[in-house]
Amino acid sequence: MARRRRLIYGNFKMQLGIAATRAWLADVLPVLEPAVGVEAVVFPSFVCLALAKAAVGGAPLGLGAQDVSPHGEGAYTGDVSASMLREAGCSHVLVAHSERRRYHGEDDELARRKLRAALASGLRPVYCVGESLEQYDRGEAAAVVAGQVRTGLEGFTPEEVGRVVVAYEPVWAIGTGRSARPEHAARAAQWIRDEVATMYMREVAKEMPVLYGGSVSPSNVGAYLTQPGVDGVLAGGASQAPETYLGLLEAAR
Ligand code: 13P
Numbered sequence: 181m182a183r184r185r186r187l188i189y190g191n192f193k194m195q196l197g198i199a200a201t202r203a204w205l206a207d208v209l210p211v212l213e214p215a216v217g218v219e220a221v222v223f224p225s226f227v228c229l230a231l232a233k234a235a236v237g238g239a240p241l242g243l244g245a246q247d248v249s250p251h252g253e254g255a256y257t258g259d260v261s262a263s264m265l266r267e268a269g270c271s272h273v274l275v276a277h278s279e280r281r282r283y284h285g286e287d288d289e290l291a292r293r294k295l296r297a298a299l300a301s302g303l304r305p306v307y308c309v310g311e312s313l314e315q316y317d318r319g320e321a322a323a324v325v326a327g328q329v330r331t332g333l334e335g336f337t338p339e340e341v342g343r344v345v346v347a348y349e350p351v352w353a354i355g356t357g358r359s360a361r362p363e364h365a366a367r368a369a370q371w372i373r374d375e376v377a378t379m380y381m382r383e384v385a386k387e388m389p390v391l392y393g394g395s396v397s398p399s400n401v402g403a404y405l406t407q408p409g410v411d412g413v414l415a416g417g418a419s420q421a422p423e424t425y426l427g428l429l430e431a432a433r
Pocket of ligand 1: 191277349353354355356357393394395396414415416417418
């Protein structure tokens with residue numbers, strides 16, 4: 181069986197501004213080698229997307245945004261539409277990151293509308309799901325993740341759902357240094373696929389890329405990438421320094 185593609189995604193959050201993003205790209209792009217079977221994508225701040233696109237040129241680095249408006253266009257001050265993101269050079273977009281859920285009250289219904297907007301414009305959405313620490317402690321992780329998948333991914337065609345990447349990011353592992361056990365990430369990937377298989381077709385669930393995120397580092401990434409059903413990682417902190425992002429890519433090769 182051919183090895184599945186490994187996805188090494190980096191979320192810059194609100195950590196890297198224009199100067200820092202330029203510096204990151206200046207460090208990474210010259211040493212970035214096209215790696216067969218590895219897909220590298222980073223998610224800079226909105227204000228850095230156009231400059232990042234110009235710097236990347238034909239280098240093997242994809243670009244994504246950290247959020248997208250559920251609206252196509254119109255009087256929505258502060259929103260950025262999916263077609264604007266395409267125009268800025270994005271191929272990907274994060275949807276319903278736990279920090280959007282937590283600080284902006286985003287729920288699974290809004291996630292579904294954002295997923296629809298992203299898919300309609302030809303963006304590849306990365307739908308973020310994951311339980312809180314309280315839910316984890318109460319043993320509700322499987323039910324929470326399945327519910328997020330059920331509501332967020334409801335009502336699409338199998339072809340549309342086939343273009344979604346799901347990132348499992350347990351809230352308690354994000355930015356805490358307390359990464360989930362690799363076996364827990366593999367179990368969560370299975371919960372996600374089981375739900376997608378029930379909603380759509382088993383084939384869609386099998387092909388769907390599922391990522392793990394939460395305190396991923398160059399030293400632990402290998403343990404996730406070798407888990408069954410885990411196709412890659414969505415790193416925050418480790419993606420924001422050039423040497424650690426390159427370390428993640430190196431491990432994926
Ligand atoms: P950290 O890798 O910093 O824990 O962040 C994970 C994350 O939120 C990626 O989207």
